Amino acid sequence: MKGKQMKAAIWSACLLSALFLLNGCTQKPETTQHSQSNENKITLRILSVEQTEKPEGPAEKELADQYMAEHPNIKIEFIGVPYNELYKKVTALATGGDLPDAFFNTPEFMRIANRMNAAADLTSLLGKDYIAEFYPNMINEASVDGKLQFLPWFATPQALIYRGDWFEKEGLGAPETWDDFLKAALKLTKDTNGDGTTDQWGFGMIGTRNSSGAARFIPFLRTFGVDEITKDRNGKWITELHTPQAKEAFQFYADLNNKHGVVPPGTLENGFPEVANLMANNKVAMIISGPNAIGTITSQNPNLKGKLYSAPLPKKERHSATFGLFGYSIAESSKHKNETADFLKFLVKKENSLKFNAISGRLPTKIEVGKDQQLSSPEFAGFVKAIEYAFPTPDFDSYSQFNDIVTEAYQLMISKAATTDEAINKAAARANELISKQK
Amino acid sequence: MKELSGKTHISGYLFVLPSIVTLMLLVTYPLLYGMYISFFNTNLLNQWDFVGFSHYGDIFGNLEFLQRIFVTLKFTVLTVGGHFVIGLGLAILLNRKLPGQTLFRAILILPWLLPEVVVGLLWKWLLNPMYGLTNHYLFKFNLISAPVSWLSNVDVAFWAVVVVCIWKGFPMLMLMVLAGLQTISEDLYEAAKIDGCTGVQSFRFITLPGLLPVLLVSLILDTVWWFKHFTVVWLLTQGGPANETNIVSIDIYKSAFEFFEFGKAAAMAVIVLFVCTLIGYVYRRMLNHDND
Numbered sequence: 132m133k134g135k136q137m138k139a140a141i142w143s144a145c146l147l148s149a150l151f152l153l154n155g156c157t158q159k160p161e162t163t164q165h166s167q168s169n170e171n172k173i174t175l176r177i178l179s180v181e182q183t184e185k186p187e188g189p190a191e192k193e194l195a196d197q198y199m200a201e202h203p204n205i206k207i208e209f210i211g212v213p214y215n216e217l218y219k220k221v222t223a224l225a226t227g228g229d230l231p232d233a234f235f236n237t238p239e240f241m242r243i244a245n246r247m248n249a250a251a252d253l254t255s256l257l258g259k260d261y262i263a264e265f266y267p268n269m270i271n272e273a274s275v276d277g278k279l280q281f282l283p284w285f286a287t288p289q290a291l292i293y294r295g296d297w298f299e300k301e302g303l304g305a306p307e308t309w310d311d312f313l314k315a316a317l318k319l320t321k322d323t324n325g326d327g328t329t330d331q332w333g334f335g336m337i338g339t340r341n342s343s344g345a346a347r348f349i350p351f352l353r354t355f356g357v358d359e360i361t362k363d364r365n366g367k368w369i370t371e372l373h374t375p376q377a378k379e380a381f382q383f384y385a386d387l388n389n390k391h392g393v394v395p396p397g398t399l400e401n402g403f404p405e406v407a408n409l410m411a412n413n414k415v416a417m418i419i420s421g422p423n424a425i426g427t428i429t430s431q432n433p434n435l436k437g438k439l440y441s442a443p444l445p446k447k448e449r450h451s452a453t454f455g456l457f458g459y460s461i462a463e464s465s466k467h468k469n470e471t472a473d474f475l476k477f478l479v480k481k482e483n484s485l486k487f488n489a490i491s492g493r494l495p496t497k498i499e500v501g502k503d504q505q506l507s508s509p510e511f512a513g514f515v516k517a518i519e520y521a522f523p524t525p526d527f528d529s530y531s532q533f534n535d536i537v538t539e540a541y542q543l544m545i546s547k548a549a550t551t552d553e554a555i556n557k558a559a560a561r562a563n564e565l566i567s568k569q570k
Numbered sequence: 571m572k573e574l575s576g577k578t579h580i581s582g583y584l585f586v587l588p589s590i591v592t593l594m595l596l597v598t599y600p601l602l603y604g605m606y607i608s609f610f611n612t613n614l615l616n617q618w619d620f621v622g623f624s625h626y627g628d629i630f631g632n633l634e635f636l637q638r639i640f641v642t643l644k645f646t647v648l649t650v651g652g653h654f655v656i657g658l659g660l661a662i663l664l665n666r667k668l669p670g671q672t673l674f675r676a677i678l679i680l681p682w683l684l685p686e687v688v689v690g691l692l693w694k695w696l697l698n699p700m701y702g703l704t705n706h707y708l709f710k711f712n713l714i715s716a717p718v719s720w721l722s723n724v725d726v727a728f729w730a731v732v733v734v735c736i737w738k739g740f741p742m743l744m745l746m747v748l749a750g751l752q753t754i755s756e757d758l759y760e761a762a763k764i765d766g767c768t769g770v771q772s773f774r775f776i777t778l779p780g781l782l783p784v785l786l787v788s789l790i791l792d793t794v795w796w797f798k799h800f801t802v803v804w805l806l807t808q809g810g811p812a813n814e815t816n817i818v819s820i821d822i823y824k825s826a827f828e829f830f831e832f833g834k835a836a837a838m839a840v841i842v843l844f845v846c847t848l849i850g851y852v853y854r855r856m857l858n859h860d861n862d
Contacts, residue, residue: 219827222614226614226615246613247616248616340808395699396722397719397722400719531828531830539813542810
């Protein structure tokens with residue numbers, strides 16, 4: 132009995148061992164394959180402003196999904212950050228040594244990022260032949276000391292967006308000068324329902340004290356022939372914020388609200404989302420913004436498709452615009468620079484740039500794409516024209532502080548907390564203090 | 571015996587070691603690091619230019635920073651004052667046996683439970699001049715004839731921000747006082763009643779002295795909290811219009827994250843730390859009579 136039990140146990144053990152072995156043999160290749168595919172899969176982390184905006188975010192995600200379908204070994208993970216928080220986030224991540232593979236960058240911030248050694252030199256990574264496919268002035272705008280800091284993905288030059296249908300109805304043309312602009316704004320500020328209160332305004336002013344307000348005001352200021360900061364003949368930095376032209380510009384801006392009443396209530400708290408919302412709700416006739424505003428407004432109110440026209444900013448002395456250039460830097464610390472570069476190249480491919488433009492209104496940066504018919508519609512023609520007047524961002528280290536300097540000045544005037552002279556003298560004093568600290 | 575006491579001695583240190591290490595890592599180190607940064611011009615990565623006390627010199631040489639401190643003190647006094655008046659009043663009401671007491675306690679605590687970001691955005695829309703409910707009802711009752719820009723108008727923006735911050739913070743004080751009230755024995759009130767005390771006299775001689783320890787702690791916590799407050803004010807006005815609500819925490823934030831002057835921002839933060847410590851010390855000296 133004992134012997135039989137022993138035999139059964141031995142046979143059972145042999146059978147089990149055989150089963151395990153067989154199972155092991157059949158399972159092994161699969162497991163290896165699986166672990167290999169996991170090992171080969173590369174995850175690209177991308178810090179994106181677009182992910183916090185609509186319709187840009189879903190459009191960018193769709194492009195990433197398309198790229199991942201074409202490249203099964205790549206996984207793209209977006210980290211969303213609002214534009215007004217971008218610089219802080221990049222600084223915090225760089226300080227913590229946790230920068231993702233690519234991060235959103237702008238000409239205002241790229242010098243700071245460059246000093247932190249945060250961005251890789253894209254000139255050597257992408258090659259000069261490839262870079263030559265882009266508008267040269269945009270490449271200059273995205274470079275520091277001849278090194279490309281970020282691949283320009285799209286431009287959002289500031290221009291005038293106006294209700295083409297209302298202008299046509301009133302027999303108005305696109306404003307060429309600020310006088311034309313004021314006439315149109317006065318004509319389009321009205322009580323449309325006859326209840327005795329104004330419910331439609333000529334100009335949706337963005338009066339917040341942040342980069343959004345400054346992005347509108349600085350090109351406006353330049354149309355009066357004023358450079359907030361520039362170099363004199365000797366190459367020394369100077370500001371023109373104390374000049375009579377500057378005074379005239381600030382006064383005109385404040386008067387739109389305080390004297391002419393062509394601006395809706397809440398000027399100083401109205402940022403881009405509020406003003407875009409007002410335009411989408413047929414409350415304002417004109418705003419100063421980039422082409423992305425068209426996508427934002429029409430996504431809120433599809434009835435406005437084809438009714439929003441664009442024109443370069445009206446002039447006093449000259450037309451002016453910022454490039455409003457945005458793109459991605461590849462982090463110096465990234466272990467997947469080539470793979471990230473390949474994805475960035477995919478984003479700016481002709482078909483993808485045009486697709487993104489159609490959804491978001493943002494202008495492409497490659498010469499070949501810029502010639503496309505899609506960009507000659509009344510919606511975009513003004514923006515394309517505005518790029519001709521775009522000025523390069525001054526390569527002054529603390530340039531981003533000028534955003535606060537000019538926006539503080541117009542807030543002081545609009546709120547009547549200071550006279551024009553007090554406001555511009557304070558602005559000039561702050562600018563001169565910055566200049567004196569510049570090494 | 572000696573051996574036993576030695577062992578107890580070591581085990582005592584071992585017991586407090588985790589707390590000491592945690593405190594060193596989470597409080598002492600950041601504090602000292604912040605002070606260290608204040609002596610440099612730095613981008614926190616690869617630029618560390620030692621500048622000594624020059625940031626402190628710049629700050630105190632600039633009248634605007636002192637104005638910010640003044641605005642912050644004004645904001646803190648009004649906000650904390652509002653919390654005390656409303657918090658104390660409601661706590662006394664809720665301490666009485668009234669119908670629906672539990673429901674009111676639950677409702678009144680809501681502002682404190684909401685995250686500050688939600689409160690900021692909620693009130694920003696309530697105070698919106700075009701679509702806000704505040705103006706809507708003021709129009710409806712013919713109290714205004716044109717929209718009021720609550721957060722854009724220099725005459726009202728500061729007060730609007732204070733009202734929102736009072737709304738956000740009063741429940742904390744209400745709860746503290748309510749807890750304090752419930753520790754005062756009913757016997758004292760009964761005795762006072764027998765002695766012929768009026769309601770006001772009971773409040774003056776029983777309630778207030780009984781609440782003093784709670785009030786002292788609440789006052790210090792609330793003052794320090796709102797002196798360095800940032801979120802709600804930033805969301806509502808970003809310090810505007812025209813610096814009207816520009817409290818010191820907004821200046822620090824902008825110096826660090828908009829102007830990238832981390833050294834200067836750290837110096838300002840160190841000054842705020844000293845101001846907060848001073849406030850706590852003054853309160854304790856003024857109110858803690860037990861130690862006199």
